[in-house]
Amino acid sequence: MKRNNLTTAVLAGIAGIAGIAGSAQAVNINPDGLGQVLLYPFYTTNNGNQTLLSVVNTTNAAKAVKVRFLESLNSREVLDFNLYLSAYDVWVAAIFDNAGTPTLLTGDSSCTVPYFFGNGNGLGAQPFLNFAYIGADADASPERGSITRASEGHFEIIEMGEMLPGPFADAVTHVQGALVGPPPVPAPAPNEQVPANCDLLVAAWTAQQGNDGAWVVDSSVGMTDANGGLFGGAAIVNSQAGTMYSYDAKAINGFWDPAVAAGIRHSRPGDELPSLTSGDATTANIFDDAGNAIPLMYGQSIEAVSALFMHDQLMNEYVILDSLAAQSEWVITFPTKRFYTDPAFNGGSGVVMPFTSARTSSATACEDFTIDFYDREEGTPTDAPPGSRPPTVSPEPPVEIPPGAILFELCAETNVIRFDQEEEGEAQTPAVPIVGTNGFDSLVTFGLPVGYDAGWANINMVPYVNGDPIVPPVPPAVGIPSSGNRMDSEGMLGLPVIGQWFEAFTNGTLQGGTVLANYGGVFEHKGTRAQQ
16 A cells, blocks of 8 residues: 555544544444343244343443333334343343233343232233224224234333432342232242332332322432443244244444433333433444444434434345245334334424335335345346346336336335245245234235245345436435435435344254254344445
8 A cells, every 4th residue: 555545544544533532422333232222123922923032231230221112013102111120130021922912921020110020920911002003093993903913013122321329229129038019929939039129119100199209209319320231132932833033132322411411311101201212412423334434413313313224225145945944034124213204203393304205194104115136146036138228108107126126115114024935926925934924014025036045135225216316416404205315314325224134944854754843043134324
């Protein structure tokens, strides 16, 4: 490298670092997995599956966190409560199908408000609820209003603050002895460590005329700043099929600014706040595909959070080999879509970019995408030469599909893409899907031609016209939807998206065909970032 080029590169690197260091409080994804906010892209109780989950407090301070489960279609809340973790604590739970109702089950005695532990034969059981969407969605037919709609979705855990040394922190700390809590609370096993007094926290959030609890009066009592240090994960388990698919939660740091009073963050159980719109940071720190640090400055905190997950392309592999009885399903989740497209969440805030499907009601908002398929030898399912454009009818469609690409829609906020082999021109639904779906606009199936049974695919998150991405020279003003535009106010292209590839294999030949073995894996999606 020439000396002047090396100097330029060094100066550019220093400038990039200075830009990050010199920016105000900025939100970022922590690649090491610890954060103030954890996003879990998927849960399901479909197809005999259960979802196991955990959250870990790695710090020496007790923490208050918000736990929120969101159904797949419009991300309406189906369960929301407060969890209080003692120092170095772990909380675990499962979501399972209980006679058609998705239900949270926990054998963990850590304090929740309301307190679940002990209301189910020594465990804690809490059914999911459909109050947030039944009769509220414009398209909430009796079917769409059913609790079945809550059988899949995603969830988030948001730290609300740390607990100062004192009565509340002491109450959540595990000790050996009798458990104190609302009845019925089971007696702990010998030598079992249990929280000292979860009932104290329940009382603090209990409203009684003339005698409101301490946190009803002032939620900042005994609380201080949220300092992060959480990590977590989940696993989709099917005991009948003998499978488990596990993943780590996405960790966000810099969501809260230590300079802002912590009291406004510690909300009552069941409150829709704090949410992903509640953060203090309006700057997002990201790295582009070349490894350059880029601080992006926005007008609202939700835009900064969305920028962390903005991708113009999303990529992963697929394997559907018959010889391996292989199946592939992709989970595609838009963790912030509800704040852009659903009036129930955005409250007329005017934040409508980068999604193009802004709703006038709470009905499903669909987004158009194209997907390119490749086999393992770079072949594509088309014979059209590169750059060719076949004849079309008049008037021409507004979006041109690039040669070899397939146009499709994703309408839910948590989606499942299933890859399958075409037989007689139609995709064949597997007898036993990996994760299954509840049928509420969340499933897209691609039937691939014979020969395309292993390879990779690329979803283009930006619409195209005449082979070029639709990007206006100047971003529209915030609050004005733009037809076909997928670009935020800092010029980042695409949509905020997270998810994984679920892969399953079956071996029925062990011990002469008398033993069946199932194998599986989960792989994070890959993607690219582009800025206009």
